[in-house]
Amino acid sequence: MVRTSLSLTLPASMGQVSAICMVPENPVCIMTLAHGAGAGMEHVFMETLAGSLAAAGVGTLRFNFPFTEQKKFRPDSPAVAHQTIATAIDKALELYPSLPLFAAGKSFGGRMSSQYLSINHRKEVKGLIFYGFPLHPAGKPSIDRAEHLKDVKQPMLFLQGTKDTLATIDLITDVCKSLKKATLVKLEGADHSFKAGKNKDMIPLLTAETKGWVEKH
Numbered sequence: 702m703v704r705t706s707l708s709l710t711l712p713a714s715m716g717q718v719s720a721i722c723m724v725p726e727n728p729v730c731i732m733t734l735a736h737g738a739g740a741g742m743e744h745v746f747m748e749t750l751a752g753s754l755a756a757a758g759v760g761t762l763r764f765n766f767p768f769t770e771q772k773k774f775r776p777d778s779p780a781v782a783h784q785t786i787a788t789a790i791d792k793a794l795e796l797y798p799s800l801p802l803f804a805a806g807k808s809f810g811g812r813m814s815s816q817y818l819s820i821n822h823r824k825e826v827k828g829l830i831f832y833g834f835p836l837h838p839a840g841k842p843s844i845d846r847a848e849h850l851k852d853v854k855q856p857m858l859f860l861q862g863t864k865d866t867l868a869t870i871d872l873i874t875d876v877c878k879s880l881k882k883a884t885l886v887k888l889e890g891a892d893h894s895f896k897a898g899k900n901k902d903m904i905p906l907l908t909a910e911t912k913g914w915v916e917k918h
Contacts, residue, residue, distance in 0.1 A: 702723060702725050702726070703723075703724050704721065704722070704723050705721070705722040705724075706719070707720040707721070709764055709792055710788070711767070711785060711788050712788070715767060715781060715785075716770070718767055718769075718770045718785060719765050720762060720764035720789065720792070721751070721762075721763045721764075722760070722761070722796065723751045723754075723755045723763075724761075725756070725758055725759075727758065728759065728760040729800075729801070729912070729916060730760065730800055730827075731761070731762060731796070731800045731802055732754070732760065732762070732802070732803040732804070732915070733761075733762050733789045733790055733793055733802075733803075733804045733806075734750075734751060734761045734762065734764075734805050734806065734810070735763075735764065735786060735805070735807070735809075735810025735814055736765070736769065736809075737806075737807040737808035737809045738808060738809035740769075741766075741769040742763040742764055746807065746894065747763060747807065749904050750807075750904055750907060750908070751763055753904050753907075754908055754911060754912070757909070757911075757912045759911060759912055759915060760797065760800070761805075762789055762792065762796075764789045766782055766785050767781055779816055782809075782816075782817075783813060783816060783817040783820070786813060786814050786817045787817060790804065790823060801915070802825050803826065803829070803915055803918075804818065804826050804828075804829050804830070804855075805829065805831070805832065805911075806830075806831065807832040808832070808834075808835045808867070808893065809835060811829075811830070811834055811835075812846065815850060815853055816849055818853050818854070818855060819853045822854050827915075828855050828857065828858065828914070828915065828918045829855050829856070829857045829858070830857075830858045830914070830915075831858065831859045831861075832895070833861060833867070833868065833893050834847075834859055834861065834873065835868065836867060836869070836873055837867065837869070837872070838867070839866040839867055842872055844875070844876055856882040857882055857883045857884070858884050858910070858911070858914045859877055859885045860907055861873050861886070861887060861888065862887075862888045862893065862895060862903075863887050863888065863889050865891070865892055865893045866893060867893045868893075884914065886910050888903060891903055
């Protein structure tokens with residue numbers, strides 16, 4: 702596996718953000734991997750997931766959003782997040798033009814990726830993977846955040862814990878049923894952080910589901 706540290710230059714004087722590529726010797730694809738609102742690309746979940754995916758043949762390009770790079774606590778506006786995702790997609794295409802490209806994200810990162818792709822129909826992106834789609838705030842069930850998903854042209858994989866307080870399992874099930882290109886995988890007992898008990902590691906399952914799905918698409 703090759704691990705490379707990068708710097709992505711964003712448009713419109715937004716500055717630069719850090720990025721990390723983790724790519725195995727014979728990758729099946731390259732995948733942009735956006736972090737959530739509460740932690741950056743080097744959070745233990747992101748690092749462990751990227752390493753596990755690489756071991757399974759899935760290369761990733763992780764990156765920070767500007768608010769993380771600048772050590773701010775408030776997430777970026779959608780416009781800034783979308784520009785960051787666009788830059789990461791362009792960099793992945795530049796570095797690995799011969800590999801199939803997928804987009805993915807944890808929570809906020811996944812939602813910003815789907816918002817971007819609902820507006821910008823990038824044919825180069827073969828599919829979109831959500832590691833916990835944040836359907837609504839905790840304790841406030843709603844499907845308003847899913848409205849844009851109907852405009853996403855790519856196939857979508859939703860990896861959702863059944864105890865995720867940011868996506869009531871009945872609601873996310875209904876949302877996925879309404880989308881022609883959506884696949885929902887329910888992870889029994891897992892919360893929004895994919896914790897499901899002291900001795901249950903969800904990373905291997907997330908990796909296996911990801912690899913199986915990207916190979917189909």
